[in-house]
Amino acid sequence: MPLTSQDPRVLPQLPNAATSEAPRPRHGASAATTRLAPLLRRLLANTLPPLIAVALLGLIWQLLTGAPGSGMPSPVQIWSEAHDLIVDPFFNHGSQDIGLGLRVLVSLQRVAIGFGLAAIVGVLLGTLIGQSVWAMRGLDPIFQVLRTVPPLAWLPLALAAFRDANPSAIFVIFITAIWPVIINTAVGIRNIPQDYRNVAAVLRLNSIEFFWRIMVPSAAPYIFTGLRIGIGLSWLAIVAAEMLTGGVGIGFFIWDAWNSSRLPDIIVALLYIGVVGFLLDRLVALIGRLATRGTAA
């Protein structure tokens, strides 16, 4: 059975989400130091290498694409043609002429609804399935097949069912994000140590108490690993879905820019998407870290 894997992180094969480390608390990692010098040194040590790397890559990029007649825009060209998009994310000049920050917010709103539903339904389903060997055996192969369906493959079905672009996009998010949540929650529930079950048995906890006092906290690291993979997938899916469904999201912006040959705009939008995806991942990881404080025995 594939689900007996001890490491839930390996489930969906997504490079950026799958390699993220499990949300484990780090005790005493921030020993308060009163001196400023080491703090400053550490700050520099953490920020300088990425800055240098970005500068070097930018330079190489400029050298490769700077010549006239190059098919790709160079950094200098992007700045000169699209700097309004870069400097002001929140301008609003009417329906389709708005800043990328506003577009990202629209996309994020869809992700919030779709992913929020996926989180709630996924945790509940995962809890049910994790408790029953038979449910696990019966449903696991189905989930393993469904989770490999690419997000956009659901879109036609969703459009047929909802007859509207916005709920369809949300549904695509939901159906993309829910599998890792279900699978990881179920594994987390299965892996509740017998010790905790014994404690619950001696105390005669009823099933509601068992759910809140033992199951949720014990499975929390697994649940958050699932949520973190899910939010990564959601963000991948929303961009693709919006390219097809239209509206004012960041995905449609890219499609629109392509149709009017504004390559510099596309590159700026890609940066936005990357940064927001990174922040989302970090946000869920942070919440996970706060919520699972102390779960490591």
Added chain:
Amino acid sequence: MSGEFLRIEGVGKTYVSGGKTSHVLADIDLAIDAGEYISIIGHSGCGKSTLLNIIGGLTRATTGAVILDHSEVNSPGPDRAIVFQNHSLLPWLTAYENVRLAVDKVSGGTRSRAERHDWTLHNLELVHMAHARDKRPAEVSGGMKQRIGIARALAMEPKVLLLDEPFGALDALTRAHLQDQVMQIHMKLRNTVIMITHDVDEAVLLSDRIVMMTNGPAAQIGQLLTVPLARPRNRLEAASDPIYLNCREAVLRFLYERHRYVEAA
């Protein structure tokens, strides 16, 4: 009343897994008085934890029955609090919350909020852990974890306290310290205790009676030894007491002469 409080009658345990049956325990008979301190000693794998878990109700006996205070044990419950071999504290709760969970569950109907708070603190103080009440298990030492586990068990006011190698993973000094504390608590509360141990000195120093188990498979009670040392006991004085030395020798003789550990068993 002799042996009317807790009776273990013809208890046997057979595991069947994958078509293979293994007889772990056979025909265990034991009668325990209220307030007695019993130790179970025997070689690793002979079935001590299995017996304790049967008394605790976590494992069902294949044959026989356990009768506590005139009613048969057939499920786990707070009247038989267990301190597990590996402490089993919930790592996401603080020391206080771990004990409080048990207090809320066991005396939620009989004590007010304030009384439950006081009772939780009282039990932490019994094991001298009140100062670390807001620490999580990961933030305290092994001995402190074990003490919190004992506080949690005591807080349930169990009829029988079941200790599965409670000091097994501790260094000698901490172990001695905790043994003294458990002796004090036993003197004070007069509760019935069944403790599994590998340590001969621990068994003799703490117990009223020592249950020595034969090697498995189908382990039985090989010998029952009464330790007639007066209480309160002091480890330094006891160490040179002839009664202590005799008991110690009897246990050692049982373990290392008559029932030497057989690797293949």
